[in-house]
Amino acid sequence: MRIGILGPTESEIMPFISKILNKKLSEHAMLKFYSGIYEDVEVVSAFCGVCKVNAAIATQILISKFEVTHIVLTGVAGALSRDLEIGDTVISSEVAYHDVANGILTEYHPWMKDIYFRPDGELLKLCEDISKTLSGTSKCHIGRIITGETFVTHNEREGLIENFNPLCVDMESASVAHTCYVNNIPFIVIRSMSDNADESGLETFENNMEMAALNSIKLVEGLIKKLGESKKQKNRLS
Template structure:
């Protein structure tokens, strides 16, 4: 059985995907609306989780416990930290980490990780890259590290985060989705489009660019789901 959970932090980051689900049923859990149905020929369950780490974790756990999803994909927008990234470019996660959680918390306590990085699923990364490469668009795609914390980044913080983590981009949900998938042994991948440059203007840029930039991550997840279904035939 293949059942894909697709999460977006806000409606503007995922509504277009939800609208394409057929045989759609809406079910509420934990004050969240989950939309189950079919995309292509694959069972999917999608949700607008809300912004921030705890909201994303709640939605992820409900997808696992109540809907028995086999894979989880987080989509949406993010702030670019790498100088090579431009607005609209796509980042596919190779691994994900918190930038606002002390490293020992995850290695010395539950879930006793070897390091602070949650590794995305290799097959999902591969198929996401194939889906991204087949898009006819001016935007580019990259695979690499994503970091998560609950704040818009200032210029001074940006320099520190680049030195400390060498990430491609930053957001407010990816690490918590990855963390929840890790302890439940559920394969995951994150697909983010760049909405801003993660600096003192990021909040303003996000409001202007988020909906347009999100279209790219939606296109990639649609291609990924089709390729995942074909890979299992």
């Protein structure tokens, strides 16, 4: 088992990378990858950069160069559902692009049945279980995440809600999910809210980013620990 953990920016991933033991640094495609051990599990982590292409590049490198068995994307997102407060965390049940025509994914490679990428069931269940044990005032939700490459304006929100019924929006999740899908790699996306329907925009995002990122990382750390415990249990039974 080797887990790949990505975050779009340093603020969204370095608090986790700082806890990796026996870190080794390597560079590929102008990206820095940190490999080592967390909770007795092999991990490889990087901040991939913002936007879809950067996230896809980093994901493919994790798969091809580091041969990871699972991928987790962590970071922040903008809430679209009014059920979400700033700091709340969304665990992906489905992930989709909101700025790619539907037929591109269903009529061409990778010839999907619909436009939604779905995470690994075991990872989703583990995240759900862990979320129920986390302390603090912020809540965890399971639902749909959509991805596009611009900050969503207040005027655009209603259209996205009507078309996709998502919980939140970001700039990387669908491309990570897409890359995992074509490589048959289990994935999960965990994003905490840096802004919502009432408080949106770049300034709000920057003000809340650090707090929200830590909420997301807390769940990621719990997931890795659970995966490590599960692996040990399976080894004892074999």
